Amino acid sequence: MSTATITTPAPTSKDLGYKAFTAGQFRFERDEYFAHISYPGGRHIMPVEAFLRALMRDVAWGFFYGTVNFDSVLGTTNHYGTVDLYVGLYNDSYRSHKRHYVERFDSKALKQVYEGMLEDWTNEGFDPFAAPEETGLAYGAKHGTNTKAIKRQRVTAKRMVGLPGDAEYRTDQNGFPVNRAFADVPQTVPEVHAEPGFEGEVHGFNLYSYLSRSDVTWNPSVCSVVKDSLLCPTTEEHVLPITHGNDRVEWFVQVSDEIYWDIEDKATGRPISKVVMKAGDVAAMPADIRHRGYSPKRSMLIVWENNDNNVATLHASGKIKPYPVEF
Numbered sequence: 001m002s003t004a005t006i007t008t009p010a011p012t013s014k015d016l017g018y019k020a021f022t023a024g025q026f027r028f029e030r031d032e033y034f035a036h037i038s039y040p041g042g043r044h045i046m047p048v049e050a051f052l053r054a055l056m057r058d059v060a061w062g063f064f065y066g067t068v069n070f071d072s073v074l075g076t077t078n079h080y081g082t083v084d085l086y087v088g089l090y091n092d093s094y095r096s097h098k099r100h101y102v103e104r105f106d107s108k109a110l111k112q113v114y115e116g117m118l119e120d121w122t123n124e125g126f127d128p129f130a131a132p133e134e135t136g137l138a139y140g141a142k143h144g145t146n147t148k149a150i151k152r153q154r155v156t157a158k159r160m161v162g163l164p165g166d167a168e169y170r171t172d173q174n175g176f177p178v179n180r181a182f183a184d185v186p187q188t189v190p191e192v193h194a195e196p197g198f199e200g201e202v203h204g205f206n207l208y209s210y211l212s213r214s215d216v217t218w219n220p221s222v223c224s225v226v227k228d229s230l231l232c233p234t235t236e237e238h239v240l241p242i243t244h245g246n247d248r249v250e251w252f253v254q255v256s257d258e259i260y261w262d263i264e265d266k267a268t269g270r271p272i273s274k275v276v277m278k279a280g281d282v283a284a285m286p287a288d289i290r291h292r293g294y295s296p297k298r299s300m301l302i303v304w305e306n307n308d309n310n311v312a313t314l315h316a317s318g319k320i321k322p323y324p325v326e327f
């Protein structure tokens, strides 16, 4: 298993003020517009704002479930404790020409490098979690930082948002005003009338109001938990910054507006289908696909995750089908 370390290279004649980072045999550098990734046998380039938006998700989600594809070439696969950093591993052309490259890291070590890179490469005014219309630009020589934006705590409710001691509601007072796209969402509060003796066991809150106050996009947050069943609502606008490769079935409930999904084969990237989800639609994303979403207007989506990692093992070994139902 490789080690992940941070290094500062000697300044060059065109030093832009950014640090370079290494993880095993991978080396990451950025310039005004691009992230450059070199590795034994090749190099890869990505627009820096797309790279930072993807990096932000990989860091905030702790490498998430399955694969986080930064684009069709670069990405990570979560092994829950260790993580693979790869180039071309899930790309037909790279694989068939044996140009892919992969290294395995201790998850905490790679996350630390990623956090350092995100912090150093994110300039003042650029928020990698925000919709493009709600943030500044990522470009140029290093100028300032945006620590507040990149250190947001992802909501991970222990039981449910709003319960005593659990994740808090979003309000004007604690810095979560209603988003411009959701000005028409009622901000009412439900009345909960529990039978005597059950007051501590019944709870409800206005999820529409809660989501209308989300200040980030494409960031499924754990809002209610029953054992391994995690309801992870999120607000989406513009393009999902990663292409997510599932290692288990993932249910989507489109709560408002519309999202267009590109569905591809997880291993090869070959196109499988286009899915349009309108408000009220429900889909089960299979365990053997990758998907990227496009949300023309800010929309509300509930992502329903199964947090039982045994399910991923059962899918990987082919013991259970990649989809949850047959019609």
Ligand SMILES: [Fe+2]
Residues within 6 Å of the ligand: 244, 245, 246, 250, 285, 291
């Ligand atoms: Fe997904």
